Amino acid sequence: MTVFLAGGSKSGKSDLAQRIACTLAAEGRLLYLATMHPSDEEDQLRIQRHIQRREGLGFQTIERERNLIDLVPRLPREATVLLDSVTALFTNELYRPELQWVPDPDALSRCREGLLALADQVQHAVFVSDLLFEDAIHYDPATECFRKGLGALSCILAARANTVAEVCFGLPTVWKGELPA
């Protein structure tokens, strides 16, 4: 099955996603697809914290910042994959150093292809993403482009997923389907 979880910062979405992935995997292969590109010490700490929180849960971590589509065919069919997060993956695809951080117009289609291929490839996929769509700020075009793309990816994944939930401080509100028991 495919699960899509979205929530604000510190909403507990990653912890919930880990529990869901463990439940879905049962005794099977459990992969953690880490997409964040650490750009400073704060990011390093965040990553360390995430690593600690999934210690002992049986995840094998794969770090992948971009080009998910190239990795997907190598993932075992029977695996359960937790991808955390769609936000970081899209950030890395949209702003590439070789393009001098100018938004890459092909980022959205690359992410869409990669994410949907992942959902098709493995037995269970759990996607984690952020919510940043309800404030009243007029952003610069590059930032707005990011919001628009992430919104589109959220809708695409929600349409593909069997289960969609909004996470608020660890508590899910289910918008579609059912969370695995």
Place this chain on the structure above:
Amino acid sequence: MELFIGGAYMGKRTFVQKRYGISEEEIWDCEIPTAPAAHKSCITHLESMVWDMIRDGTDVVDWFQKNRDWWEDSMLICRDISSGIVPLEPEDRKWREETGKLLQYLAEEAKHVYRVFCGLGVQIK
């Protein structure tokens, strides 16, 4: 009138179009700067209209009260801009407040209100 609210890029328009079989021609998009059409079955980006009205010095809720013909048989779509940090720019603050006031008024007037999240809708009234 039916009201649809949700965050930016959350698939509100597509949700309405799919659910009610609304074509692009039946939609009035307030983001496109042209004269208001006589009647459209769906009006979207009300938040953009609010922005323009503030710039013109128009009282938003008052305008909607006086121009019911324009919207009362339509489906109205508006971005929810109510969350997040209080905007730094006075214009953005005013925009958030006026959009909020308008949505309170319209939610009261609406037969049904839906909140749209990642292309999925839930009826909240």
